[in-house]
Amino acid sequence: MRDNSSNYRDIFLNDIPLMDMRAPVEFTKGAFPNAINLPLMTDIERQKVGTCYKQHGQEAAIALGHQLVGGKVKAERVEAWSAFARANPHGYLYCFRGGLRSQIVQQWLKDAGIDYPRVFGGYKAMRTFLIETTQQAVAECDFVIVGGMTGTGKTEVIAQLGNSLDLEGHANHRGSSFGKRATGQPGQIDFENRLAIDILKQRAAGTEQFVLEDESRLVGSCSLPLELYQGMQHFPLVWLEDSFESRARRILGDYVIGLASEFLQVHGEEEGFALFAARLLQSLDNILKRLGGERHARLRAIMQAALAEQERSGEVSLHLGWIEGLLREYYDPMYAFQRESKGERIEFSGDQKAVLEYLRQRNNRR
Numbered sequence: 001m002r003d004n005s006s007n008y009r010d011i012f013l014n015d016i017p018l019m020d021m022r023a024p025v026e027f028t029k030g031a032f033p034n035a036i037n038l039p040l041m042t043d044i045e046r047q048k049v050g051t052c053y054k055q056h057g058q059e060a061a062i063a064l065g066h067q068l069v070g071g072k073v074k075a076e077r078v079e080a081w082s083a084f085a086r087a088n089p090h091g092y093l094y095c096f097r098g099g100l101r102s103q104i105v106q107q108w109l110k111d112a113g114i115d116y117p118r119v120f121g122g123y124k125a126m127r128t129f130l131i132e133t134t135q136q137a138v139a140e141c142d143f144v145i146v147g148g149m150t151g152t153g154k155t156e157v158i159a160q161l162g163n164s165l166d167l168e169g170h171a172n173h174r175g176s177s178f179g180k181r182a183t184g185q186p187g188q189i190d191f192e193n194r195l196a197i198d199i200l201k202q203r204a205a206g207t208e209q210f211v212l213e214d215e216s217r218l219v220g221s222c223s224l225p226l227e228l229y230q231g232m233q234h235f236p237l238v239w240l241e242d243s244f245e246s247r248a249r250r251i252l253g254d255y256v257i258g259l260a261s262e263f264l265q266v267h268g269e270e271e272g273f274a275l276f277a278a279r280l281l282q283s284l285d286n287i288l289k290r291l292g293g294e295r296h297a298r299l300r301a302i303m304q305a306a307l308a309e310q311e312r313s314g315e316v317s318l319h320l321g322w323i324e325g326l327l328r329e330y331y332d333p334m335y336a337f338q339r340e341s342k343g344e345r346i347e348f349s350g351d352q353k354a355v356l357e358y359l360r361q362r363n364n365r366r
Contacts, residue, residue: 005092006120008129012197013204017091019084021101022123030189032126033197038080040101041069062100078108085109085116098122127189130196131225137199137210138227144362145232146355147214147342148240150176150331151247153352154213157240160356163202163363164211170194173220175213178255178283180220182262182276191222209363237342238359239349248323256280256319260310277307284322291330299325 005011011018011034018035020027023046027037041049045068053061069077084091093116095101102118109116119126146154155174158164171191173179186194202210214237217229224232242250263276284303288296299322306318339346348358 002090002115002117004117004120006125008119008126009200009204011092011119011126012130012200017084017088018119019081019088019091019093020123021093021095021105026096026123028187030127030187030193032193033190036084038077038084040077040095040105041065045069065104074108078112081105081109081116082112082114085114092117092119094119094122094126096123098125127193130193130200133196133200134192134225135227137203138231141203141207142209143212143231143235144209144347144359145212145214145235145237146240146359147237147339147346148242149247149335150327151251152240152242153250154240157352157355157359158211158213161211161359161363163207163209165195165198165202167195167213167215167219167224170198171219171222173222174254175215175219177287178280180279180283182259182266182272182279185220185222188222192225195225211359211363235345236347237345238355239339239346240355241349241351244324244327248320248327251323251327252316252319255323256310256316273311277311280307287330295325295329 010016012032015034018032020031020035020037021040022037023039023041023043024037025043025046027035027039031037039046045065048068049061049065052064081093093102093105095105098119098121102122106116106118146157148154155166155168158166168175168179170186172181172183172185174181185191199210212232212235215224215232217224223229259279260273260276263279264272266272267275280303281300284291284296284300291299302321302325303319306316306321309318310316348355350358
């Protein structure tokens with residue numbers, strides 16, 4: 001039998017398959033990308049055992065657990081665990097703290113003729129390791145932020161660099177009021193875990209300088225790790241520039257053409273377009289207070305007309321009306337103020353080609 005492991009670094013660097021013995025409710029709150037939930041107990045069974053433990057102590061709770069997960073139920077679960085172990089001979093099993101639940105599963109598998117190792121410390125220890133991975137990177141590495149007006153293509157720059165952290169990608173959100181995608185966002189813990197594993201793998205490959213897109217504390221519903229967000233208030237900035245026309249066209253491509261395509265792919269043509277239109281209108285409604293009633297009503301009327309034409313003929317150019325209005329009257333003044341307030345931190349500015357060249361040279365200087 002392979003040894004039980006506390007080498008969390010190796011587990012995450014190599015995407016080693018993990019069998020999570022925690023109850024579904026625990027798994028849903030937070031899990032690892034390479035884990036599959038094959039619980040020892042269902043949520044209801046776990047609740048009953050927990051109540052028994054509080055009222056009658058550990059011995060009675062263990063006895064109840066064996067009663068609930070016995071006979072045919074036990075046989076079915078052992079078979080599911082065995083199938084995972086056979087399919088993933090290099091994997092591990094774990095529970096919350098690497099204690100009783102994973103030990104029971106390990107023993108039952110052994111009784112079935114399969115020796116399968118568990119992770120010492122379980123989910124809690126691995127989660128702590130990932131939190132510390134992000135904290136250590138902020139303390140030890142060099143970071144630079146790509147800023148710029150809305151629509152300059154900051155995400156495009158990030159995607160072309162081998163040492164970037166795509167916060168919006170990990171959060172499955174474009175970061176603005178209009179940034180929701182057709183598919184949902186990960187939970188907060190899952191977001192943090194994915195980001196930490198990305199950092200871990202890049203550092204293992206030798207990355208010591210990371211490039212980030214300028215973000216607020218929240219990327220949709222996902223909150224940036226506190227240490228990282230605090231650091232982003234001081235990291236040096238590279239400012240990306242582009243023409244107004246090019247920015248409007250890019251926004252049209254991302255937030256209208258691209259988003260509509262996502263919705264159609266996920267929900268089908270008829271329902272997809274209706275959901276896309278509702279999402280776009282809701283995104284505008286979400287900033288009503290900041291826009292003011294008159295401006296919101298004017299831009300909403302343009303958006304509704306553009307959506308009607310898009311549905312009728314597939315033509316999308318009418319959307320440029322509200323996009324250009326939002327840029328001129330809302331986003332550009334806000335970003336101009338931000339640039340002024342962050343001016344001392346800007347070490348370079350230029351178009352995409354110049355910024356990419358600068359960032360690559362900057363990384364090579366280290």
